[in-house]
Amino acid sequence: MEYKLVCPCIFGLEKIVGFELRRLGGEEISVENGKVSCRGDALTVARANIGLRCAERVLVEVAAFPARSFEELFQGVLAVDWAAYIPKNGAFPVKGWSLASQLASVPDCQAIVKKAVVEKLKQTHQVFWFEETGERYQIQFSIHKDQVSILLDTSGEGLHKRGYRAHAGEAPIKETLAAGIVDLARIREGDIVYDPLCGSGTLLVEAAMRALNIAPGLRRTFAAERWQTFDQKAFSLARQQALDEADPGGDFEGYGFDIDPQAVELTLQNAKLAGVGEKISARVEDITRHKLQDAGGILLSNPPYGERMLGPAQVKAIHQALGKMHRYNNLKSYIITSAPHFEEQFGKTADRRRKLYNGELKCQLYMYYK
Ligand SMILES: C[S@@+](CC[C@H](N)C(=O)[O-])C[C@H]1O[C@@H](n2cnc3c(N)ncnc32)[C@H](O)[C@@H]1O
Known part of the structure; x- marks a missing residue:
């Protein structure tokens, strides 16, 4: 499967993250304020999670479209083949933000996105109620100048959590x-x-x-490696590569x-x-x-x-x-x-x-x- 990876980062570190992503197999790197995007497959997603030192997390974009009304937002989200990402028992909380857009109420947008995902999953999974007792498939939306981006968080805990800082002193640096x-x-x-x-x-x-x-991620796990919809070999392969290097x-x-x-x-x-x-x-x-x-x-x-x-x-x-x-x-x-x-x-x-x-x-x- 081909993915568009979106990696948010601290302002000022975008160029470094761009170089890191290229080294980890990302293609068509594009650098914006506070985030870097690229294209890649499941192995790139796994390598990025394990190997990125300066990015905050690795998201994959599942849809991008313009929306100025709740109906447009609903239809845009409904068009995604959600069953390809989220299984019957998956938990799929939604969070997001909106800036300089007609759709300004984040709680309303959150409810619309959730409703559209549920509707689509009902059609494909043939169930009417989702228990959401399984793995977490965190959905994130961003709306900027009426442009919507719908993303799935493959990292889980932020990438700054390397697994070595059990205790931090006063004012630790991230x-x-x-x-x-x-x-x-x-x-x-x-x-x-x-x-x-x-x-x-x-x-x-x-x-x-x-x-x-x-590699900074060698001592932890990531959300996507527990997803039954994600290539199961990608993380073990990426981990082995990182160990070899x-x-x-x-x-x-x-x-x-x-x-x-x-x-x-x-x-x-x-x-x-x-x-x-x-x-x-x-x-x-x-x-x-x-x-x-x-x-x-x-x-x-x-x-x-x-x-x-x-x-x-x-x-x-x-x-x-x-x-x-x-x-x-x-x-x-x-x-x-x-x-x-x-x-x-x-x-x-x-x-x-x-x-x-x-x-x-x-x-x-x-x-x-x-
Ligand atoms: C902002 S913290 C450094 C945090 C560190 N970068 C980290 O990630 O945990 C500043 C440190 O300076 C130490 N400090 C303050 N005055 C000092 C001094 N005169 N000599 C040596 N260390 C001092 C404090 O004890 C504190 O651990």
């Missing part, structure tokens, strides 16, 4: 955003990476997995520091769960007292922004300490923050800046190449 920073920092096998404010270790773990080519014994060194002993513990635990425990070490250390040594390597960090964890004076001291660490250790540095005056306090203008959203917070990734 795994998909951390992976985007790792990509922009061009982390490779053989790299030495530092995070002097490592929290739960997300940046270090994502860096290690990237360097060793360990991984190099868990390759060279990589990650060093984490944090003032909080619990954070250090979390980093070590999460690294172990992710299968990169031998590549990452961590210890308690206050960055403002960091002992300088000409280490070389790459610094990745997500320091406290001063929004809730620390006050402006402490944030400034951390920025100054990061600047010193960068200069005296001959590092390349990639630091994400929403705090104002970062470059001034760090002591150097960034070679490049990239706007990225950490949840609702507009941040900058400051990139220093030397």
Whole structure:
């Protein structure tokens, strides 16, 4: 079966997701604000779920049409061969959103979509009541400028849930955003990476997995692999391919520091769960007292922004300490923050800046190449 895959992502990471999808077998890649689409078969869907580091989920589009009335919406959804996707006992909740469109009431649209799917399934499955006790086939609709897209969520839990972060510290960075920073920092096998404010270790773990080519989805399952209507071989094949490509014994060194002993513990635990425990070490250390040594390597960090964890004076001291660490250790540095005056306090203008959203917070990734 041919699919159109639609992969939402954090604003600013679209291009990276486009490259990832191409590498994973996607064709006719198209990049828009906050999402990337491509064409592919069941194997591409499985490979995308297992291998995408920066996308939030993998949806497949089952219909796209214009609609300005409930009747048009109903007919558009009714035209889909739903039985090809949803079996008799499948659960098929509906959610969605509408923006700048005639059909503005999301609850009403939700009810219409559900009704149309039920009507069509009644015809094909020859039943009059759906118990919905089986696997979940999450239906998602989006209506933008009167254009409707009807999608099925093949991921289930969001792709940021890799299965290694059993516990997160305070203000953890989302795994998909951390992976985007790792990509922009061009982390490779053989790299030495530092995070002097490592929290739960997300940046270090994502860096290690990237360097060793360990696919982020190897330790979890996805909704579509439990669908009886989906090619049953696709996920096992994709998982085997990802395992064959991984190099868990390759060279990589990650060093984490944090003032909080619990954070250090979390980093070590999460690294172990992710299968990169031998590549990452961590210890308690206050960055403002960091002992300088000409280490070389790459610094990745997500320091406290001063929004809730620390006050402006402490944030400034951390920025100054990061600047010193960068200069005296001959590092390349990639630091994400929403705090104002970062470059001034760090002591150097960034070679490049990239706007990225950490949840609702507009941040900058400051990139220093030397
Ligand atoms: C925003 S969190 C980092 C979250 C991390 N990226 C993650 O994914 O979990 C900032 C971290 O800085 C640590 N921290 C605050 N002040 C510090 C200092 N002076 N030296 C070292 N670490 C510090 C906090 O304990 C916290 O874990």
